[in-house]
Amino acid sequence: MKRFFAALLRDKTGRLGLAGVLAVLLTALLAPLIATHDPLAMTESLRQAPGNGFLLGTDEFGRDVFSRLVYGARVSVYVGLVATGIGALCGLALGLAAGYYGGAVDNAIMRLMDVLFAFPSILLALAIVAVLGPDLGNTIVAIGIVRIPVFTRTVRAEVLSVKSQEYIASVRSVGVRDSRVLFRHVLPNVMAPFIVQTTLSLSSAILVEASLSFLGLGIQPPNPSWGSMLSESRRVMELAPWTAIAPTVAIVLAILSFNLLGDAVRDILDPKLKSVE
Amino acid sequence: MRTYIVRRVLLFIPVLFGISLAVFALLHMIPGDAVDLMMGVEANPELRAQLLRQYGMDYPWYVQYWNWISGVLRGDFGVSMRTGLPVLPEILSRFKVTLMLTLYSAVVSWLIAIPLGILAAIKRNTWVDGASRFLALLGVSIPNFALGTMVLLVLSLVFCYYPPLDYTPFLASPLGNLKSLIWPSLVLGAIMAGSVMRMTRSALLENLQQDYVRTVRAKGAPERVVVLRHALKNSLLPIVTIVGMQIGSLLGGTVVTEQIFSLPGLGLYTLTGITQRDYPVVQGSILFFAFIFVIINLIVDILYSRIDPRISYR
Numbered sequence: 285m286k287r288f289f290a291a292l293l294r295d296k297t298g299r300l301g302l303a304g305v306l307a308v309l310l311t312a313l314l315a316p317l318i319a320t321h322d323p324l325a326m327t328e329s330l331r332q333a334p335g336n337g338f339l340l341g342t343d344e345f346g347r348d349v350f351s352r353l354v355y356g357a358r359v360s361v362y363v364g365l366v367a368t369g370i371g372a373l374c375g376l377a378l379g380l381a382a383g384y385y386g387g388a389v390d391n392a393i394m395r396l397m398d399v400l401f402a403f404p405s406i407l408l409a410l411a412i413v414a415v416l417g418p419d420l421g422n423t424i425v426a427i428g429i430v431r432i433p434v435f436t437r438t439v440r441a442e443v444l445s446v447k448s449q450e451y452i453a454s455v456r457s458v459g460v461r462d463s464r465v466l467f468r469h470v471l472p473n474v475m476a477p478f479i480v481q482t483t484l485s486l487s488s489a490i491l492v493e494a495s496l497s498f499l500g501l502g503i504q505p506p507n508p509s510w511g512s513m514l515s516e517s518r519r520v521m522e523l524a525p526w527t528a529i530a531p532t533v534a535i536v537l538a539i540l541s542f543n544l545l546g547d548a549v550r551d552i553l554d555p556k557l558k559s560v561e
Numbered sequence: 562m563r564t565y566i567v568r569r570v571l572l573f574i575p576v577l578f579g580i581s582l583a584v585f586a587l588l589h590m591i592p593g594d595a596v597d598l599m600m601g602v603e604a605n606p607e608l609r610a611q612l613l614r615q616y617g618m619d620y621p622w623y624v625q626y627w628n629w630i631s632g633v634l635r636g637d638f639g640v641s642m643r644t645g646l647p648v649l650p651e652i653l654s655r656f657k658v659t660l661m662l663t664l665y666s667a668v669v670s671w672l673i674a675i676p677l678g679i680l681a682a683i684k685r686n687t688w689v690d691g692a693s694r695f696l697a698l699l700g701v702s703i704p705n706f707a708l709g710t711m712v713l714l715v716l717s718l719v720f721c722y723y724p725p726l727d728y729t730p731f732l733a734s735p736l737g738n739l740k741s742l743i744w745p746s747l748v749l750g751a752i753m754a755g756s757v758m759r760m761t762r763s764a765l766l767e768n769l770q771q772d773y774v775r776t777v778r779a780k781g782a783p784e785r786v787v788v789l790r791h792a793l794k795n796s797l798l799p800i801v802t803i804v805g806m807q808i809g810s811l812l813g814g815t816v817v818t819e820q821i822f823s824l825p826g827l828g829l830y831t832l833t834g835i836t837q838r839d840y841p842v843v844q845g846s847i848l849f850f851a852f853i854f855v856i857i858n859l860i861v862d863i864l865y866s867r868i869d870p871r872i873s874y875r
Binding site (some may be wrong): 396407414491500511517522530531540 | 814
């Protein structure tokens with residue numbers, strides 16, 4: 285663990301990504317302290333340019349853009365973490381089962397994954413949210429489900445390669461129970477690619493949340509989310525460009541940070557995957 | 562090879578069946594059905610029953626599924642509950658728009674990615690390489706709706722230009738078609754360019770280290786010939802593959818982009834169907850999307866195993 289962080293800090297990409305991710309996490313955590321205004325309060329100064337008491341100006345309803353941005357970080361982080369968590373855990377369980385037991389179990393699980401994989405991810409998330417109704421919890425479930433196949437495939441492939449190793453055969457030959465083989469001997473060996481996949485998935489979860497909210501099927505107004513802020517700004521962006529630019533910058537910086545961190549973690553944990561540099 | 566393709570195509574049937582079942586099941590879990598939505602608050606039990614019967618929604622789910630899927634197999638996707646128009650012709654005509662958008666975007670991404678990828682490989686570990694890496698990362702980090710909005714903002718504020726709101730088909734006027742698609746294609750293409758560029762760079766670098774390149778150089782061929790005629794030619798295959806993979810996600814990306822630029826494509830049709838809970842429209846278009854997506858994946862897989870003989874045809 286210590287070695288991992290040391291390696292992460294040695295790497296320029298890793299440092300940059302970690303700093304960005306920490307900034308986003310802290311903003312989300314400390315939102316009430318950082319925000320200068322109530323994110324939902326409408327003031328009399330509509331579409332006021334940045335400055336004059338409003339750091340990033342106000343939107344068409346006179347709400348403080350900066351404070352909404354800060355609270356929006358909460359949504360992105362929360363959805364990103366929980367949705368990735370759901371996808372990762374379900375994928376881990378399914379991937380372990382498919383890879384370890386093989387045969388009919390493997391076939392059933394992987395065909396189901398093929399079906400899930402056959403939908404472009406944004407479309408599947410859209411359809412699920414449309415069914416469940418747009419709100420925070422359902423957005424999380426939808427994004428979580430969309431992420432399952434990626435994890436299942438990664439874990440299964442790794443289990444298959446671990447299973448063919450001789451030490452697994454020897455552990456089994458002395459009569460160790462399946463569950464013990466699975467959790468004590470197979471699981472630790474699939475952790476590296478699993479963690480890499482989890483880090484990389486965070487950024488796409490945040491991206492899909494922003495897209496859903498942008499389309500009006502994610503977080504519902506008046507609650508602030510970066511996607512919905514950008515979508516609302518489109519009506520007035522010629523008059524008040526800051527209402528569009530601020531959430532765009534926030535989304536790009538957050539996703540960029542998670543991507544940088546994901547890249548660095550992959551280079552450290554899974555050097556095999558590193559392309560020719 | 563032929564058995565491999567036949568096997569893959571046969572494996573497809575259960576997947577397609579699963580997709581159709583998944584799409585159907587998903588939509589029938591909607592709390593409050595389309596009829597509720599159509600009638601609004603003044604719920605009249607008699608009218609409700611009549612409407613349910615009219616849409617065949619008073620049968621058990623498996624009968625409804627059978628009615629739908631047997632129609633689909635005969636090319637009848639049902640009619641829209643909102644407009645009363647048949648779904649399949651609408652899907653096909655709108656898919657033309659989405660297809661054009663996808664093609665233009667792919668071309669844009671090649672125009673950006675391949676030259677930059679070559680440059681990054683030749684100038685490896687210089688600032689050019691670093692800048693191209695950063696651009697590529699930026700590409701995967703910008704959601705298409707954010708880039709699209711920024712493009713519209715810059716066009717209107719700086720250039721006082723507003724992209725046309727009505728779509729011109731290619732056959733009516735190729736130039737008008739380009740005019741209505743150029744901005745959304747630039748947006749989607751720029752985002753897609755990132756990974757294609759990285760792939761171009763690493764494939765080219767790998768080839769430049771091969772023995773045959775040394776032979777070509779030893780013969781005294783100019784560097785331009787070495788890179789473009791020999792190394793690039795051998796790198797094209799992995800590049801083609803990643804492009805194929807990207808087209809799938811490009812199709813998904815069109816949903817949001819069509820909404821921003823109000824293009825009458827399949828993505829916008831699906832989106833409208835979803836918000837209006839127009840079952841036949843949503844079922845049909847999602848099924849169609851998934852179908853295209855699966856076909857592209859199959860083609861990519863087959864292409865891949867053809868390109869790289871090390872991949873076994875099992």
